Amino acid sequence: MKYKFIDPEDSNFDPENPEIEVKNYGRYRRSELKQNISNMLTSITSGLKKYLSDNTPRYDMLASAISNLDPESKLLSFLKADLGAASELEDLRRKGGQRRKDIPKLD
Secondary structure, three states: OOEEEOOOOOOOOOOOOOEEEEOOOEEEEHHHHHHHHHHHHHHHHHHHHHHHHOOOOOHHHHHHHHHOOOOOOHHHHHHHHHHHHHHHHHHHHHHOOOOOOOOOOOO
8 A cells, every 4th residue: 555544533534635645755635635636637738738749749758748657656656545545535434433424425
C-alpha cells in the first residue's frame, strides 16, 4: 500500500475530506490530492496538444508525458491513493457501528 489514512479513529478524522499520506510524496487532504491530479492531467494534456500541433515537435514534451505513465510516477501514485481512499471510505460508510459518522455515498 502506497498510501494510508491519517488515523481514521481520531476524533478529528474528516470522512468527507480525510488526510491521506502518499508514500514518498507527503500528506494531503483528499481535496488537495484531487486538485493535484487535475493540475497534472491538465499540464500533460496541454503539453501533448502542443507537441502534436507543433511543426517542429520537441520530443522532450512527449518523453515527459510518457514518464507520467511509469508505475512509480507521482501522477499514478496520487491516482492509486485517491482510488484506495475512495474504496476505504466506502467500506467505512457501509460498516457503520457505534462511532458511525455519516459519510456521503461516493459518486
